[in-house]
Amino acid sequence: MPVISTPLEFNEDDLYVDLEGIFGQSLFLKCEGFNFAGSIKLKAATEMVEIAEREGRLSPDSVLVESSSGNLGVALSMIAASRGYRFLCVTDSRCNLATRMMMEALGSQVHVISEPDPVGGFLGARIDHVRALCVSDDRHVWLNQYANPGNALAHYRRTAPDIARQFPDLDVLFVGAGTTGTLMGCARYFREWHRPVRIVAVDSEGSVTFGGAPGRRMIPGLGTSRRPPLLDESYVDDVVRVAEADTVRSCHRLARHGFLFGGSTGTVVTGAMAWLARQEEQELTGVAIAPDLGERYLETIYQTNWVQDLYGETVLDSQTLTTSSQAA
Template sequence: MPVISVPQDFNEEELYVDLRSIVGHPLFLKCEGFNFAGSIKLKAATEMITAAERDGALTPGSILVESSSGNLGVALSMIAASKGYQFLCVTDSRCNLSTRRLMEALGSHVHIITEPDTNGGFLGARIDHVRTLCASDNRYIWLNQYANPGNWKAHYHTTAPAIAAAFPQLDVLFIGAGTTGTLMGCARYFWERHRPVRIIAVDSVGSVTFGGTPRRRMIPGLGTSLRPPLLDESYVDDVIHVEEADTIRTCHRLARNGFLFGGSTGTVVSGATDWLAQHDTRALTAVAIAPDLGERYLDTIYQTNWLQDLYGENVLNSNKLTAGSQPV
């Protein structure tokens, strides 16, 4: 029986969902949302805070500050509350209302950026705001998830080894690309061990992470309007870009089978399904990483008016909502 004294001490690492009957292809989904922060970002938050404490950058009088579209902000809020730090999250208008309220319930402050940067996204504007705060008061400590090596090291030491242990014959791994911390940590782990695992990055259409043309993106989590400093494309075998409408349809398809996942998971599963449909999967072992669950998206991707206002009345009228084809 697990007994913990601080919330970050619990994280379910070994839960997978077999999606074959839903997507029609062999695909195991690693569920990273079963912890008190509700997402995979707990790992990066823990690693970065621990490193900052060890290096002496973070002291009892410090104020943590970070730019986040939501999930890392919640994870940092939770750890800050348990350790007695102040935390200020700089997010933007796409952040789910429930996520903002959760951070505030944990005692954090939230600054919302409403004007996009020159690429039409919010990341550059959020980072500018963080830099202004840090310049105004030396108590602010910016962990900088976009360049902090602790971001990818967290997954190098936890997520990747767990997958390798569960699937010794793994052939392909699908990973969503946001800050690219999860992507780089897992990719480095398998590359350094000479494991013949194909690493497939899944990104959102409109993201510039892999050189795409910037476009409006309304679902937080994956994709960026600035290329992440952590990214090293030499570790990536293939990149898939997913339209937000396909993300939404995949989320609803999973929900109609009893699995309520978040937008990042919908993007990863959609991309993985398309990739598998184009390849011979008869002897393939494939895993995708699900960063979070779906409760925080009830007012957005699971809310009819929000969907229709942004994507049109027919966004859910698609064969991608039907049951998967016969397993191969």
């Protein structure tokens, strides 16, 4: 029986869902949402805070500040509450209401950016606001998840070794691309492993992470409006870009089988299935990382009016996915 004193002490690392019965392709989904922050972002948040503490950048009067579309904000809210820091999250209007309320329930302050920067989009506007806060008051400490090596280090040290231990014959790993911390940490680990593992990055259509023109993105989590500083494409074998309508369809398909996952997971699963469908090998061992669960998306992805207003009234009438795999 686990008994803990702080919320950081609990994280379920070894839960996988076999998706073959749902999607018809063999794929194991690593579930990262079973901790008190509800997502994989707890690992990166913990690593970045502990590095800042070791470097002496945090003091009792410090105010942690970070730009986040949601999940990292919740993770930092939890850590701040546990360790006695104040935390201010700068998010934007796409952040789910449940996520904002969770951060506030944990005692954090949330600032919502309502207008995107003409060039940098919502992300650029959020980062500009964070920088202005840090200039105005030196008590603010910006961890900067977009460039902080601790973001990737957390997954090099924890996520990738967990997968390697459970799947010694792993052939391909599917990782969603947001800040690319999870992607880079896992990719670097498996580059050094005893056998080659193909790393497939899954991105949202409209994201500029791997090039291309920016476009509308309404589901928070994956995708960026500027290239992430952490990204090194030499570690990535393939990229799959996923239409948000397909993300919604995959989430609903999983839910119809009793698995309520978040938007990032729907995107990763869609991309993985598209990539696997074009492979000639029939016996690939594949793992996809599911960053979070679906409770925070009940008012968006799982709300019929929201979905139909954005993606059309017939978006859920078919379970056929339109996303196709493409090389990086």
